[in-house]
Amino acid sequence: MSDLKNRLAMERRLERRQRRREEYHRGLRPMAIAAWNITKEHNVGSLVRTAHAAAAAEVVLVGERDWNVEAAKTAELYTTVTQLPDIEAFRTHLESRRWNLVAVELDERAVNVFDAEYPERPCFLLGAELAGVPAELLDDAELVVQIPQWGLVPSLNLAIAGSIVLYDYLAKLHGQGSLNRPDGGLVDQNAGEPEGGDDVDHKG
Numbered sequence: 001m002s003d004l005k006n007r008l009a010m011e012r013r014l015e016r017r018q019r020r021r022e023e024y025h026r027g028l029r030p031m032a033i034a035a036w037n038i039t040k041e042h043n044v045g046s047l048v049r050t051a052h053a054a055a056a057a058e059v060v061l062v063g064e065r066d067w068n069v070e071a072a073k074t075a076e077l078y079t080t081v082t083q084l085p086d087i088e089a090f091r092t093h094l095e096s097r098r099w100n101l102v103a104v105e106l107d108e109r110a111v112n113v114f115d116a117e118y119p120e121r122p123c124f125l126l127g128a129e130l131a132g133v134p135a136e137l138l139d140d141a142e143l144v145v146q147i148p149q150w151g152l153v154p155s156l157n158l159a160i161a162g163s164i165v166l167y168d169y170l171a172k173l174h175g176q177g178s179l180n181r182p183d184g185g186l187v188d189q190n191a192g193e194p195e196g197g198d199d200v201d202h203k204g
């Protein structure tokens, strides 16, 4: 291919990417996912990837930690990740964005996820790998939700727990007939290709 053709092809790719990014941003849902003081970086990547897939408006990381983009599989390029240093900053952020706090935790005041009725504009908060969600944030939460387990290991991986609850919320919106674009990205049997594009990493 000539230089000119290469350049034109590149420009078209960039324009397509920009259009898809704008379209994605227009379709963001009023929900967020937050994590308290995560220590394992790949868990942050996994949460960002789920938040991105579900079209959550943002991921909020509370606590001073670096995180690894690897597990996010490019999702971090499109999903807003807000880092906040402490609980006070988190509370201020929740208020300014009008998020309603939903703690995801194994706790005696928690309701079973199957019975959960979520508030509007939920911000789902996951706890740290070892210490869980701090007591003061459990106190702040409008709802505490837990995922039943039948195994002998006492808890789920936090990114998995976050993903289950986020999609439970979407499933309930769908059940009420209020989820827009319910079939986003599903493989179309006629077309045979998932939605996505040349800048999206489908693997991993």
Ligand SMILES: C[S@@+](CC[C@H](N)C(=O)[O-])C[C@H]1O[C@@H](n2cnc3c(N)ncnc32)[C@H](O)[C@@H]1O
Binding pocket: 104, 105, 106, 125, 126, 127, 128, 129, 130, 131, 132, 133, 145, 146, 147, 148, 149, 154, 155, 156, 157, 158, 159, 161
């Ligand atoms: C590995 S767990 C924390 C460990 C837990 N504190 C313990 O005593 O073993 C990390 C986080 O994942 C979430 N989590 C894990 N399993 C859960 C479940 N069954 N229901 C709700 N949240 C869960 C919570 O947010 C929790 O703080």
